[in-house]
Amino acid sequence: MAVKRDILVVGAGLAGMRAALEARARGAHVAVLSKVHPVRSHSGAAQGGINAAIRPEDDWRNHMFDVVKGSDYLCDQDAAEVLCSEAAENIYELDRMGCIWTRDDKGNIAQRPFGGQGYARTCYIADMTGHFIQHTLYEQMLKHDVEVFEEWFATALVTSQGRCTGVIALSILEGRLEYFQAKATILATGGYARAYRTTSNAIANTGDGVTMALRAGAPLEDMEFMQFHPTGLYGVGILVTEGARGEGAYLLNGQEERFMKRYAPEKMELAPRDITARAIQTEIEEGRGPDGKPFVWLDLRHLGEKKILERLPQITNLARSFVGVDPVKAPIPIQPTAHYSMGGILTDLEGQTPMPGLLAAGECACVSVHGANRLGGNSLLETVVFGRRAGRAAAAYAAKASQEDGGVDALRREETRIQELLKREDGERVSRLRTELGDTMTAKVGIFRNGPDLAAAVQKVRELKKRYSGVNVGHGGRVFNLALVEALELGSLLDVAECVALGALDRTESRGAHSRRDYPKRDDERWLRHTLYTRRGDEVAMDSSPVRITKYPPQERKY
Amino acid sequence: MPATPVTVFRKNPADPKGRYQEFTVDIQPTQTVLDALHTILYEQDPTLAFRRSCRSAICGSCAMRINGRSRLACNTQALDLFRRDGHLLVEPLKNLAVVKDLAVDMRGFWRSIRAVRPSLVERQGEVPQTHYAIPGKRFNPLKIVSDCIMCGACLSDCTVREVHPGFLGPAALAKAFRFVGDPRDGATRSRLAVYSEPNGIWDCDTCLMCNEVCPMLVKPLDAILLMREAAIENGFVKGMGPKHALAFYETVERTGKLHETSTAIHSLGARFFSPGNLALTARTVLRGKRPRLLAPKPKGLAEVRKLVASVHRERYRTVP
Numbered sequence A: 001m002a003v004k005r006d007i008l009v010v011g012a013g014l015a016g017m018r019a020a021l022e023a024r025a026r027g028a029h030v031a032v033l034s035k036v037h038p039v040r041s042h043s044g045a046a047q048g049g050i051n052a053a054i055r056p057e058d059d060w061r062n063h064m065f066d067v068v069k070g071s072d073y074l075c076d077q078d079a080a081e082v083l084c085s086e087a088a089e090n091i092y093e094l095d096r097m098g099c100i101w102t103r104d105d106k107g108n109i110a111q112r113p114f115g116g117q118g119y120a121r122t123c124y125i126a127d128m129t130g131h132f133i134q135h136t137l138y139e140q141m142l143k144h145d146v147e148v149f150e151e152w153f154a155t156a157l158v159t160s161q162g163r164c165t166g167v168i169a170l171s172i173l174e175g176r177l178e179y180f181q182a183k184a185t186i187l188a189t190g191g192y193a194r195a196y197r198t199t200s201n202a203i204a205n206t207g208d209g210v211t212m213a214l215r216a217g218a219p220l221e222d223m224e225f226m227q228f229h230p231t232g233l234y235g236v237g238i239l240v241t242e243g244a245r246g247e248g249a250y251l252l253n254g255q256e257e258r259f260m261k262r263y264a265p266e267k268m269e270l271a272p273r274d275i276t277a278r279a280i281q282t283e284i285e286e287g288r289g290p291d292g293k294p295f296v297w298l299d300l301r302h303l304g305e306k307k308i309l310e311r312l313p314q315i316t317n318l319a320r321s322f323v324g325v326d327p328v329k330a331p332i333p334i335q336p337t338a339h340y341s342m343g344g345i346l347t348d349l350e351g352q353t354p355m356p357g358l359l360a361a362g363e364c365a366c367v368s369v370h371g372a373n374r375l376g377g378n379s380l381l382e383t384v385v386f387g388r389r390a391g392r393a394a395a396a397y398a399a400k401a402s403q404e405d406g407g408v409d410a411l412r413r414e415e416t417r418i419q420e421l422l423k424r425e426d427g428e429r430v431s432r433l434r435t436e437l438g439d440t441m442t443a444k445v446g447i448f449r450n451g452p453d454l455a456a457a458v459q460k461v462r463e464l465k466k467r468y469s470g471v472n473v474g475h476g477g478r479v480f481n482l483a484l485v486e487a488l489e490l491g492s493l494l495d496v497a498e499c500v501a502l503g504a505l506d507r508t509e510s511r512g513a514h515s516r517r518d519y520p521k522r523d524d525e526r527w528l529r530h531t532l533y534t535r536r537g538d539e540v541a542m543d544s545s546p547v548r549i550t551k552y553p554p555q556e557r558k559y
Numbered sequence B: 001m002p003a004t005p006v007t008v009f010r011k012n013p014a015d016p017k018g019r020y021q022e023f024t025v026d027i028q029p030t031q032t033v034l035d036a037l038h039t040i041l042y043e044q045d046p047t048l049a050f051r052r053s054c055r056s057a058i059c060g061s062c063a064m065r066i067n068g069r070s071r072l073a074c075n076t077q078a079l080d081l082f083r084r085d086g087h088l089l090v091e092p093l094k095n096l097a098v099v100k101d102l103a104v105d106m107r108g109f110w111r112s113i114r115a116v117r118p119s120l121v122e123r124q125g126e127v128p129q130t131h132y133a134i135p136g137k138r139f140n141p142l143k144i145v146s147d148c149i150m151c152g153a154c155l156s157d158c159t160v161r162e163v164h165p166g167f168l169g170p171a172a173l174a175k176a177f178r179f180v181g182d183p184r185d186g187a188t189r190s191r192l193a194v195y196s197e198p199n200g201i202w203d204c205d206t207c208l209m210c211n212e213v214c215p216m217l218v219k220p221l222d223a224i225l226l227m228r229e230a231a232i233e234n235g236f237v238k239g240m241g242p243k244h245a246l247a248f249y250e251t252v253e254r255t256g257k258l259h260e261t262s263t264a265i266h267s268l269g270a271r272f273f274s275p276g277n278l279a280l281t282a283r284t285v286l287r288g289k290r291p292r293l294l295a296p297k298p299k300g301l302a303e304v305r306k307l308v309a310s311v312h313r314e315r316y317r318t319v320p
Helices: A014-025 A060-070 A077-085 A087-097 A129-143 A208-216 A273-285 A305-311 A313-323 A379-400 A407-423 A430-444 A451-468 A482-506 B033-044 B078-085 B107-115 B136-144 B159-163 B170-180 B188-195 B209-213 B220-233 B240-255 B260-273 B275-286 B301-317
Strands: A003-010 A030-034 A147-150 A152-160 A163-171 A177-187 A226-233 A250-252 A296-299 A332-341 A344-346 A358-360 A529-536 A539-546 B004-012 B015-025 B063-066 B069-072 B089-091 B098-100
Touching: A003 A014, A003 A163, A003 A379, A014 A030, A014 A129, A014 A177, A014 A379, A030 A152, A030 A177, A060 A077, A060 A087, A077 A087, A077 A379, A087 A129, A087 A379, A129 A379, A152 A177, A152 A208, A152 A407, A152 A482, A163 A407, A163 A482, A177 A208, A177 A379, A177 A407, A208 A344, A208 A358, A208 A482, A208 A529, A226 A273, A226 A313, A250 A273, A273 A296, A273 A332, A305 A313, A313 A332, A358 A379, A407 A482, A430 A451, A430 A482, A430 B033, A451 A482, A482 A529, A482 A539, B004 B033, B004 B078, B004 B098, B015 B033, B033 B078, B069 B209, B107 B170, B136 B170, B136 B220, B170 B188, B170 B209, B170 B220, B188 B220, B209 B220, B220 B240, B240 B260, B240 B301, B260 B275
Parallel strands: A003 A030, A003 A177, A030 A147, A177 A358, B004 B089
Antiparallel strands: A152 A163, A163 A177, A226 A332, A250 A296, A296 A332, A529 A539, B004 B015, B063 B069, B063 B089
């Protein structure tokens, strides 16, 4: 028996929940399906804040210019315009829903400076902004009685005559597969930085939605642009918010030099993430880490205990628990960490993909508002602005569309695939392949890239894909089979990693987060274009499309 | 320290009673209990089940009992605990049914959360066009609950939930206070009325375990006590809980000390004279616990009353 709804949202982070609430408000019969309970989603780990021009002296056009310049001119400017012009109303709406913004004595929503922006326009709640917005949206989900299938892992999209008609999903608790039939399906499954060894991402961030879209024939866009957050906790990669630098923290090398003066003399620690991450990586590679070790310091001490505990309580606890450092008394050892996937499923401004009935929003989508480099504080913004739009578009689509079947074959196919995984008695372990993948991506498709390394990475990922076809789960049970979930997730990661490496090899220029040592310059003539990826049989076919430029023509990018 | 023994609770549908299994795990300094579980999963036993996601103490997935106490596996340093206690014992959360191994059925937890109507209720006609212009400090009381990540550690170690499954429990009541204490919420009175009903704020026995185990330093007990005060202030004084609190307060203010007999009579009302309670009282007296019926007024009573008044003023500043 298929579960039948007008709209199915896959993923219950901010984009998914916002989309579901919007579709529900417009009268659609909507269900949300998520690998983890909604409040466990990784949006909740966002720390520093969310951007919006809400002061009289600020203007969304200034925000938009910062976004465009930050993107190294690769974002689509009509999308950036939507992002920035709709920012304020979304912040206010969250306040009316119950979000507890940090405020001043007059009741204004407080803002802090963030990297790459000309104005302090990042709204926040201490250093737990994602947590607060996530719980606010979950409260709204309960209030409006939005149905959630918790701990259901979507494994494949169902298509019928080129149209998406729902998903096949695995109940993690029970181990059974089910066909979820829907007139419209919204993917909101987040990013895929788990393909890297050192990452700020949750274990669940394995790009399942992006992979499902690719496998079903929907195009992906700009996959080569992986953001490395400048400040991950040394060794574990856990995020230390840009808000720390927004509040005034310094980056210091082993000689206690504020080295950012050599990379971004004006913006210093508040340069955009791509530039800051490259600066840190350069310091490390040139041996200027403390005792030549692969990290630099993030120093908060001069902010004083009161400010640290009030504005940055979470990272204080994280530093204490994970690296044994009290930021009040000592600098935090940090290194860049794979953080955010700028690329994703190609969508229009309403979240619609070229495949009828399939939409996407949030980190798994590429609208594209971040281009080659996302500014801090814009990912949370994207989730609510474009989550809402996707919910609206899906409701409109579902109001006119019919329910189409097509799930029987897909269900049988997925059941066979999972049976094979469960029954196989020999083969390599999932964890071994995943470790090799992470090492490859971090070493060869990292902050600095070059042709030979990228070619080797493509080859290695393809080799891993071959070996994956004989992988051993090691556990044939159906109830809460964590090893099976990890095997399916590795399948997702391998497909997205291949695209990331292919795109990076293809793009013979340096732009934003994509930095080629063999092509150190931006090449607008040839590469002011989006990269597109479409699956053709077992191969990924590459194409490109022009960037939509409406207001700000490309200039040299300096900070 | 390589080769550390780790004992893990195992249970699956074929083994419904459950058992303990010992693993020997190579645990490195700075590795967490979650790292140790992953080592077991990847290198020794792919059948092990547990929840986890962010591994940075914000998603709330990996709450479990580690050496007898509910914690997050992801931010618990394994060797620190092993050195302190001489062993590592990992078990599922209590007060919830086990699905498999360390993964529990969280539905009971979420049911309690839903029961407190956990969303902002708008005040009619007072919803702003943009945002609420309310000074930041008026939200400060919420800080004792707003970091809650709903991991379930407090519910697991709640001594009341253990014997009284209907009790809403600390996390749900902390969530309740998140709205009682919110200056934007328009349902404070009706919330306090509902939370004062059986299974609510008066069923807590103030054992402090919730405050003690919360990995986010949330203070559910403090929230419960603040809501009790607010409930009484709002006139919700039916039931033994508020009557007991009021009688306690009244006797201290009147006599300068706790007068147990009158507190009992006021708390229980007519039930004080029920055969069961009279029998209990008689047994108590026979065992030597004999509260004085008439106590002399102590010296410094005026000072006590001043203190009571000042505490009263201070406390209510934080209650809306």
